Amino acid sequence: MKNTGDKSRSSTPSIKVVIVEDQTWLRENLVREINGDSQLSCVNAYRTAEAALQGVPNDQADVVLMDINLPGMDGVECVRRLKLIMPELHCLMLTVYEESDKIFNSLLAGASGYLLKRSSTQELLEAVRLACNNCSPMSSSIARKVVAYFNEMGRKKSETSELSPREQQVLELLATGSSYKEIADQLSLSLETIRMNVKHIYAKLHVHSRGEATAKFMRQPAFRRPGSN
Amino acid sequence: MVLLTFVALTTPLSAHGAVLWSHPGTILVCNNGQGQDILHGAIKPRDTNSSGTLYFRIRVVPIADTAAKVIKFFEAGFMLVKDGQEHLGIGNARGALAYSALNVPKAPKGFQDLTSSNPDPPYTYEYMRAGIPRYIVFKVEYVPGQDARVTVWLNPDLSTGATEFNEPTNLVVHFEADATFDEFRLIHREYGGGWEFSQMVVGTSFEDMLLRHFWQEWWFFVVCGVALLAAVAGGTQLLERRRARVQIQRLEKERAVATERTRIAQDIHDEVGVSLTKISKLSDLMALDENTSEANAATRRMIVATASETIRAMDEIVWAINPRNDTLKEMADYLVYFAKDFLSSTLITCKLEVPLNLPDLPVATEVRHSIFMVVKEALNNAVKHAASREIRLGLEVTEGCISIVVADDGSGFSLDQAAGVGNGLENMQKRMGAIGGRVEFDTKLGQGTSVKFHVPFGEAKADS
Numbered sequence: 001m002k003n004t005g006d007k008s009r010s011s012t013p014s015i016k017v018v019i020v021e022d023q024t025w026l027r028e029n030l031v032r033e034i035n036g037d038s039q040l041s042c043v044n045a046y047r048t049a050e051a052a053l054q055g056v057p058n059d060q061a062d063v064v065l066m067d068i069n070l071p072g073m074d075g076v077e078c079v080r081r082l083k084l085i086m087p088e089l090h091c092l093m094l095t096v097y098e099e100s101d102k103i104f105n106s107l108l109a110g111a112s113g114y115l116l117k118r119s120s121t122q123e124l125l126e127a128v129r130l131a132c133n134n135c136s137p138m139s140s141s142i143a144r145k146v147v148a149y150f151n152e153m154g155r156k157k158s159e160t161s162e163l164s165p166r167e168q169q170v171l172e173l174l175a176t177g178s179s180y181k182e183i184a185d186q187l188s189l190s191l192e193t194i195r196m197n198v199k200h201i202y203a204k205l206h207v208h209s210r211g212e213a214t215a216k217f218m219r220q221p222a223f224r225r226p227g228s229n
Numbered sequence: 230m231v232l233l234t235f236v237a238l239t240t241p242l243s244a245h246g247a248v249l250w251s252h253p254g255t256i257l258v259c260n261n262g263q264g265q266d267i268l269h270g271a272i273k274p275r276d277t278n279s280s281g282t283l284y285f286r287i288r289v290v291p292i293a294d295t296a297a298k299v300i301k302f303f304e305a306g307f308m309l310v311k312d313g314q315e316h317l318g319i320g321n322a323r324g325a326l327a328y329s330a331l332n333v334p335k336a337p338k339g340f341q342d343l344t345s346s347n348p349d350p351p352y353t354y355e356y357m358r359a360g361i362p363r364y365i366v367f368k369v370e371y372v373p374g375q376d377a378r379v380t381v382w383l384n385p386d387l388s389t390g391a392t393e394f395n396e397p398t399n400l401v402v403h404f405e406a407d408a409t410f411d412e413f414r415l416i417h418r419e420y421g422g423g424w425e426f427s428q429m430v431v432g433t434s435f436e437d438m439l440l441r442h443f444w445q446e447w448w449f450f451v452v453c454g455v456a457l458l459a460a461v462a463g464g465t466q467l468l469e470r471r472r473a474r475v476q477i478q479r480l481e482k483e484r485a486v487a488t489e490r491t492r493i494a495q496d497i498h499d500e501v502g503v504s505l506t507k508i509s510k511l512s513d514l515m516a517l518d519e520n521t522s523e524a525n526a527a528t529r530r531m532i533v534a535t536a537s538e539t540i541r542a543m544d545e546i547v548w549a550i551n552p553r554n555d556t557l558k559e560m561a562d563y564l565v566y567f568a569k570d571f572l573s574s575t576l577i578t579c580k581l582e583v584p585l586n587l588p589d590l591p592v593a594t595e596v597r598h599s600i601f602m603v604v605k606e607a608l609n610n611a612v613k614h615a616a617s618r619e620i621r622l623g624l625e626v627t628e629g630c631i632s633i634v635v636a637d638d639g640s641g642f643s644l645d646q647a648a649g650v651g652n653g654l655e656n657m658q659k660r661m662g663a664i665g666g667r668v669e670f671d672t673k674l675g676q677g678t679s680v681k682f683h684v685p686f687g688e689a690k691a692d693s
Contacts, residue, residue: 023503025507025511026506026507026510029510029511029514032514033514069499096499096502096503096506096540097498097502097540097544098544098566098570100562100566116506117506117510118505118506118509118510118513118533118536118537118540120513120533121513121514139566139569140565140569140579140581141562141565141566141569144562144565144583144585145562147585148585148586151585151586175581175585176580176581176582177565177568177569177578177579177580177581177622178578178580179578182578
């Protein structure tokens with residue numbers, strides 16, 4: 001568990017980052033940007049999802065920056081598999097556009113959030129830090145999808161993934177366009193509490209979809225008897 | 230329709246009088262003495278007290294010709310016989326070279342010869358030639374107590390439309406004769422190898438004598454009718470099939486266009502998006518280079534901003550043309566995303582009143598695009614002119630209508646002032662008009678502005 005309070009200002013790199021991006025120019029620049037910060041270090045960079053699946057478990061990274069569109073296995077599937085082995089890993093999706101469908105699928109797969117590829121260095125570093133502190137922002141477009149997802153799932157309730165009334169309230173306010181600050185004011189809660197609520201919403205989203213994904217994954221014969229080939 | 234045609238085609242036949250008797254076959258008689266009756270009482274006998282008119286037609290073919298003079302005397306003909314006694318005959322009288330009547334004692338010699346349209350000058354008649362068929366038609370007008378008046382045509386025009394009055398006069402012969410009968414007999418006596426008789430008809434009008442071609446026969450009309458029916462049925466089916474094929478082709482084409490549209494959209498999206506991202510990112514990264522001067526910073530920021538704007542604009546275009554987005558849900562999601570994104574760079578808060586569970590309605594590309602454009606325009610006005618702090622985007626679906634509202638809490642304007650914002654408002658009205666929708670402005674100075682768009686969805690309603 002990382003500190004959720006003030007960031008420590010130690011000079012030794014404390015956050016280890018891995019990058020999965022097929023475009024060389026971007027991959028190299030991202031490495032440069034990450035390593036340019038005193039608190040972050042890039043421990044490895046991969047060109048494909050397949051290579052990442054092999055290497056990342058040994059990298060002991062905190063955050064992975066994952067391109068959403070990769071040749072071969074895409075970033076969403078790669079995140080799904082990595083999260084099965086390493087539930088503590090924070091995954092940030094890299095995308096050219098804010099394609100809400102793809103982003104939402106990534107969130108279901110276990111991603112903590114997304115980052116536009118054109119983001120400035122400052123935005124990039126901020127996003128990595130936030131992800132590490134378990135602070136995933138949630139836009140109203142995404143919140144709308146999350147609400148719809150839970151409504152859909154509501155019909156086949158499972159206790160672990162059901163939202164509390166408070167979380168439901170926060171989520172619905174997010175979907176109507178309110179900011180974290182506005183929600184905090186409206187519900188007379190601290191900003192920190194709202195962040196925790198969002199974190200739990202994400203966690204339940206993961207748990208729920210992971211349950212589904214795992215069940216699906218286990219049914220595949222190749223997985224049932226690993227190493228039999 | 231078929232029935233009508235059938236009736237129309239058969240109608241001319243009913244103009245004929247009554248055929249009293251006909252003999253379908255061909256009979257060759259040769260030296261057969263008195264001959265035999267072929268009437269068998271089929272027609273009421275005519276005696277000296279009879280009145281009325283009968284028409285006769287026979288077709289004759291002499292087996293030998295008279296022109297060669299090798300033939301000695303012979304007689305042949307279609308004979309009217311009464312009580313075993315031969316009366317009027319039509320054929321060849323003994324000693325004649327040409328077609329003639331027989332047993333016409335009151336006619337002066339030679340006057341019973343039939344005149345011909347192909348005479349052998351200096352005569353008005355033609356020699357009988359072997360194997361050359363001739364039609365002979367004669368009319369008998371019975372006069373009670375007297376001989377009948379007889380008119381004979383040798384080889385008249387018997388095609389459809391011919392009448393006894395428009396036949397050439399040079400092939401008509403008139404005389405009077407005893408034409409009573411209770412039997413018809415065909416006779417040929419002595420030389421010449423015989424005569425062939427066929428197509429014999431007795432009727433009550435000249436029209437009955439006319440030659441009916443195969444296309445005038447009843448069975449022909451039946452065949453025609455059936456063929457017509459079949460043709461109409463076949464044609465209809467063919468037409469139906471073609472229509473179905475055209476329909477299928479049209480749908481396939483539409484689908485192909487949609488697929489192509491999606492592909493192009495995706496390509497532009499991916500390719501250009503990546504390039505613009507690269508421009509934006511690389512410009513930004515120039516800041517990391519030590520030897521980049523401060524003076525370049527402004528230019529660099531402009532490049533970044535321009536690239537970002539271009540990416541956003543392209544995202545809009547691509548969203549607009551991608552048919553995958555042709556649903557109310559996708560449209561609502563995009564409006565929400567756009568409004569939030571559009572206002573994110575301002576201090577204005579954005580309130581959303583867009584239902585989460587929208588009905589699954591199809592929204593045509595042009596409708597969707599028009600709605601997007603007017604919402605964008607309304608948001609733009611609210612940001613630029615109204616000095617708002619909060620903007621509300623609402624969407625609601627009522628019976629057959631999508632209503633969208635963009636409301637701000639800004640300065641508002643009186644409608645006389647609207648000229649200032651004029652172009653934008655006019656544009657919105659034009660766009661809504663084009664898709665059958667309408668715009669509603671509600672504004673007062675200092676009380677904010679609310680713009681409502683109403684778009685009917687007739688087609689979608691029928692589906693739901």
